[in-house]
Amino acid sequence: MSPQTLRSPRTAPEREAARHGWLQALGTVLAGLVVMVVVAALGLWAAGAADLPDNAFPRVVAAAVVTAVGGTVELSGGAGAIAETQAGLTVIPLSVTLAGALVIAAGFLRPLRHRAVAGATELAGWAVRIAVLWLAALIGVSLGARQTFDIPLGDVGDFLGMSADVGFETDIASTVLFGLLWLAGILVLALLVSRAAPLPPRLLRFQESVRPAAYAMVALLLAYVALGVVIGIVVAATRGHAAETAAVMLLGLPNVVWLTFTIGLGATWDGQVEGPFGLPMPHLLDQVLRGPDVSELNLGSLAEYDGRVWWLVVVDAVLLLAAAFVMAARSPARVRLWQHAVHMAVALVLTVLMICLVARISAHYGLSIIGIGDLGGDLGGELYLRPRLWSALGFAALWGLVTGCAGGLLARRVRRRGAVDDVVRGGR
Structure with a gap:
């Protein structure tokens, strides 16, 4: 030797x-x-x-x-x-x-x-x-x-x-x-x-239900980001404004695509854009929100400006079904159909909750003289965007139950690991 x-x-x-x-x-x-x-x-x-x-x-x-x-x-x-x-x-x-x-x-x-x-x-x-x-x-x-x-x-x-x-x-x-x-x-x-x-050994029993759902949600969010990158490149190449598009992609692309993801689910966001501020987002969103009053940002209000926003529902349905299939395919074969639905619903609710917490925007600038309000005009403005949380979570739960059940059905023909394999080969 x-x-x-x-x-x-x-x-x-x-x-x-x-x-x-x-x-x-x-x-x-x-x-x-x-x-x-x-x-x-x-x-x-x-x-x-x-x-x-x-x-x-x-x-x-x-x-x-x-x-x-x-x-x-x-x-x-x-x-x-x-x-x-x-x-x-x-x-x-x-x-x-x-x-x-x-x-x-x-x-x-x-x-x-x-x-x-x-x-x-x-x-x-x-x-x-x-x-x-x-x-x-x-x-x-x-x-x-x-x-x-x-x-x-x-x-x-x-x-x-x-x-x-x-x-x-x-x-x-x-x-x-x-x-x-x-x-x-x-x-x-x-x-x-x-x-x-x-x-740790004590947590191994949770990986059957938690890991497939967590993986599916992360894959879903990254898929939306990848789709946003493709759309951003196409927009920059065909419509100009390359610098502005690059700025949005490098600073706030998930802010945009995850927001539109929740809107496609049926969520409503309240917002307002007033003064010199502008949303670092597509012009369509700025059109809906700009004005002296609070505006609703949802499928209905966006469709008044561009009917193509209804495609957001189709994109959500396709990607959610794919995520549910991935979750079910990575789960042990003994997981029942209703469990797939519940796992998907819980995971999607938590994902939408995270988006609602991190994607909100608030900005204000003003000049007051002798304590008498803002002067307004170009010297002041306000921008904010916040979700209607409970309705957004309700839509997420509904979509999760439906797509989780459908994904479980599609994955029935896929060969999946059993409980023994999960413990022995869980690290691979």
């Missing part, structure tokens, strides 16, 4: 342990952070943010990364001794969020491949290493996300002899809290989705 062969039994455990070390955790965190920064920078550059004064572009990129993980960026400003700027912004650039989530999840799962079972202590230790380094990264990015801009007031400013400014800075405490919760959600979801990831 060669010396290399004699040494292999001793070095294999060392190599296995090293794969869970701090160096691998650092690589996972840095890869996720770099991808998020690059996507945010490209999107903001396409939106024209590179021309911001005072070399503010890097700090705006940092703010985009902060908001992408659920952090809080606070806006403030003033306009001399007698005036005050009032501003607020709540929006999550989900393209940046999704890019970071995919990279971090892949880095987390990589050392765990090809194993059926892992101890809870081992998984917790690996996750804690990533969390500690992610915490340091969050604090660093938060400290860099602060800037102040001068706002021209035009004739009003010349008449009153004043100028306005508005700035932003990160609330570090809330950013750390929500950033760590975001990371925890990503790691848990990665374990739920991947059949190549091991679970």
